[in-house]
Amino acid sequence: MTVLETRGLTKEFGELTAVDSIDFVIESGEIVGVIGPNGAGKTTFVNLLTGVLEATDGEVVFAGESLDGAAVHDRAKRGLVRSFQIPQVCNDLTLLENVRSAVLSREQRNGSMFSVLLWEDDSRAEAIELLETFGLGERQNVEAETIPHGDKKILDVCMSVAMRPKLLVLDEPTSGVATDNKHEIMDRLQEYFETTDSAVLFIEHDMELIAQYAERVFAMDQGRKLADGTPEEVLEDSTVKRRIRGEEQ
């Protein structure tokens, strides 16, 4: 089933066309990696999907509905959820509170004023379970401020997952993380997503990770689609080799 489709999606910043009429489709359960050199428009593309930026032209169709004019929080509620390249977590809240906030939001309970969380157990149990799935269970009562960068990235993803997304967009899930830990993060994610039918779209610079974890690769350059196919096809594509992989060497 098609989760998300873009038709002629375009974003112009004055003279610069950062994203140039992109047609893109992702099915539920698919894990797609987005690659491209710096300035290729990857982040702009993702921002257009999640509603951070408004498209100049074209449209995004999500779960069969046009997202025209839908705000970030509205898209998140519908199941189009993102994580952040620089982890955005609530530093003064415990890990449990962070994830619980997302769980409660998904349950549309933000406005519930008369139930005291101290003696309310359903959302707590779900949040603890999620933290345990991602290996943060032991530190559930620690404030997010005190955990290392890599764990914040996991917590960031954990909060997004708590929304039970139909499509999760991960903006460089392993950036700023030590090489040894990159695989740990990706393994945890892969393991988790095998149990759901959520589609995953992730931006990544590390071609090794792309080859290992992506089922499909979408390559961008100068705002346009460069290639779209299996990792083997795309990573061996001569233009991709020259334009994207060339920068790596």
Added chain:
Amino acid sequence: MSQDTDTGKRTVIQDSLTTPSGLAAAGLVVLGLGLPYLPGTGQFEVFLTAQILAFAIAAVAFNVLLGYTGLLSFGHAAFFGGSAYAVGLVLRYTEIRELFVLLPIGILAAAVLAVIIGYISVRHTEVYYALLMLALSFLLYVVTVKLYTFTGGTDGVPIPSPTVAGVDYVAAWGYSGFLQGVLYYAIVLAFLVSIALMWVFMNSPFGLTLKTIRDSPDRARAIGIPVVRYRWYATIVSGVFTGVGGVMYALLNGHVTPGTVLHWSRSGELAFMAVLGGVGSFFGPIAGAGAFILLRSEAQQLTEYWHFVMGLVLFLVVVFEPAGVAGLVKRGYRKANELIDERRRE
């Protein structure tokens, strides 16, 4: 509600009541209730305590925005004074004298103001929010001063003592009896109910939503929270309870003027109380209101330059103890525990 939740609730309440801070709080409530009957307390002490309680409601309400939502308001005088004036004008133009009618009218006035002023202000954040709140509340101040035929201008409006549940206690017991036997307890009750309600709100999913917004608005949006709308709701909750404080202040003071309840410096005082008590703590602003009013009362008796004393104190708090009175207490408590542990080991 299931039995499990009830048992859970009971355990949590029992646990928190048996901690030293829970016991201290319970002791303070008992002390507060018995205050008018303590030997050596007269009208002045009761008046001062009632004033502290009225401001404490407003200071905790102010902190719903500053401490929980991350919004600094310089416009809370509008809610405090708006409700006080609503009561004053009703008393002036109608025959209504009943506390249980006046209080809802005051709260409604504060709510209406908070809905309108909040709706405009939450479109912006940080300094722009603070300044918009300041501007709109100042507008209310100016309008009140200028419409003097209706509002009494800078002379304000007198607030005659209300009847309570239909009984005119002033006629029966005299003013002192009314203050110490009725009004004081009405204010204590308003304080306890307001604090309890705000505590529940701040510990509910709503409170967690506000804290999420405070820590990271981007994250809040990414998990589906409509940030602007919830900032608005927080402003309304804060405004309503500030209004409760305003009504209590008006009834206690017996007179309101634009200068005493609507002027922007009133907003500044609420910020002062919250910071003095500690914005990181729910109960901190109560201590802040107490410390502020006692300090001001002493400083005013000591010197005519009392503003200087207050300014110096604020400066010292911000520089040396940003967590306020609550931070001092927490640190003292931890130190005491360490000392006890050391003694035990020896």
